[in-house]
Amino acid sequence: xxxxxxxxxxxxxxxxxxxxxxxxxxxxxxxxxxxxxxxxxxxxxxxxxxxxxxxxxxxxxxxxxxxxxxxxxxxxxxxxxxxxxxxxxxxxxxxxxxxxxxxxxxxxxxxxxxxxxxxxxxxxxxxxxxxxxxxxxxxxxxxxxxxxxxxxxxxxxxxxxxxxxxxxxxxxxxxxxxxxxxxxxxxxxxxxxxxxxxxxxxxxxxxxxxxxxxxxxxxxxxxxxxxxxxxxxxxxxxxxxxxxxxxxxxxxxxxxxxxxxxxxxxxxxxxxxxxxxxxxxxxxxxxxxxxxxxxxxxxxxxxxxx
Numbered sequence: 001x002x003x004x005x006x007x008x009x010x011x012x013x014x015x016x017x018x019x020x021x022x023x024x025x026x027x028x029x030x031x032x033x034x035x036x037x038x039x040x041x042x043x044x045x046x047x048x049x050x051x052x053x054x055x056x057x058x059x060x061x062x063x064x065x066x067x068x069x070x071x072x073x074x075x076x077x078x079x080x081x082x083x084x085x086x087x088x089x090x091x092x093x094x095x096x097x098x099x100x101x102x103x104x105x106x107x108x109x110x111x112x113x114x115x116x117x118x119x120x121x122x123x124x125x126x127x128x129x130x131x132x133x134x135x136x137x138x139x140x141x142x143x144x145x146x147x148x149x150x151x152x153x154x155x156x157x158x159x160x161x162x163x164x165x166x167x168x169x170x171x172x173x174x175x176x177x178x179x180x181x182x183x184x185x186x187x188x189x190x191x192x193x194x195x196x197x198x199x200x201x202x203x204x205x206x207x208x209x210x211x212x213x214x215x216x217x218x219x220x221x222x223x224x225x226x227x228x229x230x231x232x233x234x235x236x237x238x239x240x241x242x243x244x245x246x247x248x249x250x251x252x253x254x255x256x257x258x259x260x261x262x263x264x265x266x267x268x269x270x271x272x273x274x275x276x277x278x279x280x281x282x283x284x285x286x287x288x289x290x291x292x293x294x295x296x297x298x299x300x301x302x303x304x305x306x
Contacts, residue, residue, distance in 0.1 A: 036104040039073075044109035046072040074109040078170060081120055085178075086128050088135035090143055096135065097178040099152075102127060102158065107302040108166030116165040123158060127172070130157045140179060147174050 039045055039058030047054040048070045056074070057064075065070065081102040088096055102123060104110045116122055134153050136144060154172040162169055179187070 002254055005227050006129065009091060031254045035063050037071070039065065042075060042077045042232045046075060046109050048072070053110060053114055061204050062139050074106055074112055076106050076109065078103060078105040080104070083124055083127055085176075086131060088132050090135055090138045090140045091137055094140040094183055095180060096140065096143065096177075098131060099173060099176055100127070100131070100154070100172060100174040102169060103171040103173070104158075104162065104167050104169045106166060109170050111164070111166030116167075119165060119167060121167075123162065123167075123169075126158055126161050127154060130154055140183065143179075144177060147177070150174060201274075 035047060038061055041059045043056045045062065046056050046065060049065075050068055050303045051070075066246075068098040081104070081262075083100050083102065085099040088098055088174075090096055104123070112119065128256045131150075131154060133142065133295075134150055143150075151172050151174055155169055158172065
């Protein structure tokens with residue numbers, strides 16, 4: 001018997017059975033793969049069994065019954081919505097374009113799926129209507145300065161609504177406020193004029209302060225100069241007083257004879273001068289009479305001694 005003529009024949013029923021086993025194995029593997037889920041730390045899976053809400057599961061490995069369960073994956077990380085530019089009318093009827101960002105995070109995965117169908121659209125709708133209501137109560141001049149107040153109002157209004165959806169609005173930030181072009185140009189001119197005015201005021205204040213400082217310096221200089229002159233006058237007067245006291249003290253110790261001798265010395269000096277006219281005081285005659293009496297007394301005393 002030739003090898004080429006030997007053919008292994010497998011019955012058709014066995015082939016069909018093998019194919020059935022393979023298909024069954026594939027189905028089982030697919031069911032097992034769909035039943036085992038790996039959920040990340042920042043994710044939760046909302047499970048609906050035959051249309052009824054069962055709960056939220058995760059993180060980690062979870063096993064759910066396939067076919068009868070339907071899963072919705074929810075991200076718990078903080079995200080943001082970008083609200084496109086909205087045209088709002090201020091209290092003084094000025095159209096202003098405003099765009100802002102909404103930051104939020106899901107804290108209840110089940111409620112975020114069950115209570116709202118389109119969270120993004122609902123949040124944007126509430127934010128835009130609230131923004132128009134808030135801006136309508138604020139004049140244009142105060143709109144730019146009250147940006148933080150508008151952010152807080154929008155956040156609180158959104159948080160009141162989204163709380164029942166299991167979502168927390170963490171922050172609302174206005175990104176840009178664009179007034180009309182003509183208003184913006186007027187504000188620019190006003191700002192330039194205000195800066196010019198401040199510069200002039202500062203310059204005037206500087207000149208005034210400089211003038212005051214110079215005047216204060218002159219005043220202090222004059223005061224110090226006058227004080228110095230007063231002290232000098234006091235010192236000169238004290239010097240004169242001391243000199244007079246010294247002269248007076250010396251004069252008190254001089255007797256009449258010494259004075260007479262001084263007068264005679266003065267007459268001797270006058271006689272030596274080339275002058276032809278002399279003026280003598282009235283006291284000089286009395287002094288001469290005293291000199292004569294002193295001379296007579298001294299001559300009598302000398303005779304008696306002899």
